[in-house]
Amino acid sequence: MKLNKINAAIIAGLSGCAISMLSAPLALAQEATLEDDNLEKIAVVGARGAPRSVTSSPVPVDVLSADDLNAVAFSDMNDVLKTLVPSYSISRQPISDGGTFIRPAQLRGLPTDKTLVLVNSKRRHRASLVSIGGSGTQGPDLATIPTAAIGSVEVLRDGAAAQYGSDAIAGVINFQLKNNTEGGMFSAEWGQHFEGDGDQLTISGNKGFALGDDGFFSISAEYSDSEATFRGTQYCESWFCVNDQSAEYIAAAEAQGQTVHGSSQVQPWGQPNSSGTRIFFNTGYSINSEVELYGFGNYSESEGDGSFFYRYPGNGTIEDLRLEDGSIWNPIEFFPGGFTPRFFGEVTDYSLVGGLKGMTGAFSYDLSARYGYNEISYTLSNTINPSMGNMSPTSFKPGDLSNEETQFQADFAYDMAEYVLAFGLSYLDESYEISGGEEDSYFAGPYATSDPWGFCTDSYTPTEAGAAVIADGSTLDCGNYTTNDVDDDGFEDDGISGLDPVYRVVGVGSNGFPGYSPEFSGTYSRDSYAAYVDISGDISDKLFAQGALRYEDYSDFGSEVVYKIAAIYQFTEEFAVRSSYGTGFRAPTPGQQGTTNVSTRLPNGFPVATGLFPAGGPVAQALGAEELRPELSTNFTLGLTASLGDFTLTVDYYNILLEDRVNAVSTMDVSTDPSSGGAYDNYLNLSAAGVVGAESIGGVFFFQNAFDTVTEGVDVVGTYALQSDFGDTMFTASINYNTQEFDSDPSEYFNTEDQFDFENGLPEMRGVFSVKHSYEDWMVTTRLSYYGEYENANDSPLETIQTFGSEFLFDVEGAYQINDMYTVSVGVRNLFDSYPDPGTMGETCCGRIYRSDSVVDWQGGYYYAKFIANF
Template sequence: MLKQNKLSKAIKMGLMSCAISTVGLSSVMAQESSAPDNAASDNVEKVIITGSRGAPRSIADSAVPVDVFSEDDLVAVPFTDTNDILKTLVPSYSLGRQPISDGGSFIRPASLRGMPTDKTLVLINSKRRHRSALVQIGGSGTQGADIATIPSSALKGVEVLRDGAAAQYGSDAIAGVINFQLKDNSEGGSLSVDMGQYYEGDGEQFTVTGNIGFALGDKGFFSLSGEISDTSSTNRGEQYCESWACVDVNSADFLTGLDTSLSGYSEEAFIAGLADANLGGEDVVQPWGQPNNSATRLFFNSGYEFSDTMKLYAFGNYSASEGDGSFYYRYPGNGTIEDIRLENGSLYSPLEKFPGGFTPRFTGEITDFSLVSGLEGEFANEMKYDFSARYGSNKIEYTLENTINPSMGPDSPTKFHPGDLINEELQLSADFTQFFDMGFSTEVVLAFGLTYMEESYELVEGDPDSYNVGAYSSPDPHGFCNDDGSASTDGLAVISVGSTLDCTDSDDAVYTAVGVGSNGFPGYSDIYSETYDRDMAGIYVDLSTDVTDALFLQGALRYEDYSDFGSELVGKVAFKYSLTDDVNLRGSVGTGFRAPTPGQQGTTNVSTRLPDGLPVATGLFPALSSVGQALGADALKPETSLNYSLGMAGSFDALSLTVDFYRIELEDRFYAVSTIDVSTDPDSGDAYDKYLALVAADVDGANTIGGVNYFQNAFDTVTNGMDIVATYTMDDTVLTGSLNYNSTEIDSDASLYLNSEDEYDLENALPKWRGVLSAKHSFDMLSVLIRANFYGTYENAINSSATVVQEYDAGVMFDLELNYQINDGLSLAAGARNIFDTYPEKDGVNGSSDDCCGAVYWSGNNVDWQGGYYYARLNYIF
């Protein structure tokens, strides 16, 4: 039977191709969570849907590696965020924590096989999941699906195809495919209550999640799942005390670097105001850790069989979440908190609003909606069909408070709505499968289909104050001084009534120019508020069969045509050969592509970045915008890939083992160029030329921007890796081990786009080795789960020339959980993640560090730096 599809928003012409087959022989990550009395169930043959066409194939018969995780596997992981569950179960899946990264603080970037999020295709019930509205503003600039919107209680299972599959599923499936299978129960359900906190006493989390099934007549079901969660922030930083500014009252360097001569400044008022500098309620002016977050999520799955040959299905979701975090602290004299001359000649400083300086607080409200529906069945000639449509929308509404628009002076509000981001997708599809007897060991499966998709990305204009170009964005806005340094008539007038104006002093506040827009995240003006859209039509064909009892072959071709990038043809061949009844050899070769999204083509942003460990206002502009063109950007084009895999899977009594090697050659890789310096100083050479380019492109506040960048197809990379998965089952104990090696190297001259630091970090910042070893043993009603998470060594370049590098040691973090089965339906679990409270090394080497401003640990570290976390969970199944 074919797979379920997705529904849509309006009726349009076109048809979709959703999924093909890459059938995969793969070993499974063991069901470490299976109940002890069901330990034998680990030996039950599992079937996979992802990558297969026609009749689903067993894991042992698939031609590429697919990890299959049951509902029990998912429940046993001590996380509620589906992202974290995958990180725990799949060693080649990594997840970052970005405390200060605009929307990246709320939607975390993930990686499969060293590839960014947008190179892994996400499916639900085998149908493409829409992207989030967030485009990560640095590095790979990813825009992928927000997996956190999928509550774990809605999942019957997850399949992770660890192989390039663009020929089967289309753009994005370069690293692999993750297929979430929704529960389809027509009765019963579950309820789980989870609560815990970090050893540090912060980061409290409370989650209630559940599922209930209903029958629709005798032949239908409606399964509803929901989740409510509330997570508090953490802080693993210290009080802000740097060489250029120190506000730690316990430090001998207190007040170093601050301009204490500003009007309205007094040490007493400043110290008193420090407590209010950050609205996050922390003891430091700038916390480092996870943000506050709360969410309500709903998912439904339904189906109804009209007959043995026709079924209607529908599924979808609604999710509303809100997160808030801090930006960089603004101290007196940092370029934002400066004296300016008002129209009456008096002095004004933002210290009148924020006596202790301020830390902007950033809030993102994310609304996610999807609806998918389709009709599947079988024609009279036994050809199977699946007609479907889907619509998906993700919207982020930003709020910025505890900040100012400096250029508005005293008239500035302290709370802004800088704008919204909206990503929408509409897709229609038709998929067909036919079986033919051609004399082979099994029938030939012919799968083919058509697809049509429209997608759009909209930047919604913010409130006018969030982007307003106030009078104080330019020196001497009231014309108090003449070019020769003498006072004008207006200047003499304010001097006559007591103003301290001194036009002969170049340091006088009359010459101060301050930033434009809500500080920390200027709003989207009407100039940048625009909708970027495109459409795509595609067709695919897939053939597979068991040529002999030992040899399975598969081939697939896919053609897609984009309104903005032209067409691409990709293909793939895969095989499985049985060496013995228990050992199979498998492999594949395929090409792939990923077309830059409308969001990646259109996103713009001005925010504070750390190009050399120092905060700088940095602007990101679209490559084809007037700014991007003035800076020398080229038009974007699709990334293309060539994927190879070769492996084996075998069963040896109680041991199952898979070993897979892979290579991903990625050309024209999409990346943000390293920050380009901008300066208003005519003697700064190229940096001044960039400033003039911004002015020529009519960029508001160009004189307050210190750096710029844009996305480009910047270089080629080669990724080589290996996955090993082993499961050993004995009586009441299940042992599972999985190990991933992944190494990425730049395979072209990237110096035109990246500085030495960014090149070095791309190749070395992720641990090349990652492993998970778990053991579960049961004693009647009590089961014990121990999990070891291993990370290999990795390195981080600290300066732009990569002459200073910090090396991080390998490490292991242990999890422990005890689960007591109170009765058939009720169980109580308690345990701890990172039970020994292990942290990576602190940031810094030889007096240099990659972070600043109170950070203790490297904020971009993919190895968790939050410390130990303990929890309790009550599960009820009915």
């Protein structure tokens, strides 16, 4: 027990807590405990002292076994957690720039940069992507973690910044790697959607090896390949309808789209193509009974593709241009049916952690070092740099993003019999780099300005050069200088007016995702120091308590002290009450401070080029932005636990106050029309700040400490194990109720529509109910996922609000164990082929049927077969 207590104390160390694994025999015993559904699950996060059960922990913790993970027909760890943890949500966004490849998620309604992710109780490095909307979240990419490598997952649903460091505001997710000394497993799974598309193949395996008598080496690998789906209709809107064009045009337009299961549409909506290979290893070796070496790491490569919005003639990109010889050229000559830019991303991720741990009497230590790197490299095809006109290439390398972290940690613990005192130090160096793209991807060609060849005078008459091209037969008409008319779609001139092409100004950079120019490339770095102390133990036979204090000092944000207290009181052997109170601190990441992007968004339900600029840079500063500040949080929980034989129940209320919350401001309109008021002022500010191509930008935004929020809710988790002559049955119910409200006036940064969507855009109620029944060699698992109602507004006057009804998604899987080694299973995800309500507002334009950011899956039913070999 003493060794257990010290080991667990170090495991719970902050921001990379000490011990990464228990000794092999003890860890294997715990793994067996976790995998047996009839035994109470044990967690090592959230409390000091010996590992505690989920009902005796002073804070709410979910423990998911390897069997739980394998019973979900997803290869992406994000989707696995979404299926099993009601308070964890993620959506599929096919047109979301880098979010197509690295998807941001939420825990308890807060973005993933408010959740700390650990592997073997060590901090996991962040992904290279900064989400360009919302909070600009930059968290670890859970998709790089294969299920085959995981022995268990612990989800701590409580603020724990004082225990585990910055980011642990909404909670902590700890992935415990397998540590087997022998044996292993192999699995192969294939599935397809009811629509006949989206084929998915996943092959994974794990093998354990003994290192002499006192060590282990466990290696896991996974390969997955998912094909695209299509859940939209042909692009047909009031401003342009493909179906109204000639047969020749339609054929040419569809040829530029993405073909999915025999269907070709100019605007594909659905799951993108993706594939990846992921490898994890975990190792440990006991030098003697008191000293152990350990290490683990990963390497993964993945790639995916997506599309941007369809570019139709006259949309501001496909426009007539007056070439140097006076002739007229249009991108239609490259793309006769318009074009849909295609976006490709390659993600590389690797990490290495090593350490030495040991104990001398009642004193234990853990010295560790960690390195993590994540990079995403972009490629665009099927597009142009409009400002280059007929000299533009049609594929581009817009640049790379990378995030790098190095951390050194020293953790110590002293066992004082009834109490455990833990303390430690940490140093973290992190950097975020934006690598510039190829010049053509950001180059401002001649057509980024009006009359680039000097054909017309300021008085709108031909110059000598203009007269020469007219003499050669050009249709040049300098007197036709109508500028920036507003057409019936409510937007600036899109080619309908009589403006002569000599005055036409078009966008700069690879259309869809302009490359990173030298002005917006570079490395953003910082370092930080931390020191913590923690004490926990049994104050009496019925009362367990813990307290933690942490000091952090950031080179770019100064220092902060946070704390936490938590306790559980066991009224009887069956019932207990628990509570916690703590403060948190999260410094904006270097990526959030430095990221920039120009992409197509829908601020008013219509696609326009929209620029995101760093809050501390000259562009955003010219528009009124302020330097980012740290976010501060206060977290309170109060819960009840019950353990009545084969029935367990936990009910936990939580309240999270988040001050100075970082979020993107509402998109600010930009216009070159002097009569457009503030929009014209924004254009002048952009131009004065040196933004190349400011004339082609229709909106701009940036991140700010925009407001305070209160996130409040209740988690209910119940399990019941039933044994009978007809087999064993496990019933599980998990319910999350969550609300989010402003605690300050957000109107300075948020328009009315964004305020409404922020508070109402997610279901308040989410539940997961499952039944697992086994009889002899057969097992059947059923799961019901429930999503409550939610609302979305389409305009700032809030005249159009859509209510999305509740949804039930039903999964079922049957498995047969052929012998001790082989198991086969077949299953269906979303058996009744349920979909969320179709969108009825402008935000679901452009061939889209369902809101692409819906947290309710909109791919429909999916069936699969799986083969597993354990050896």
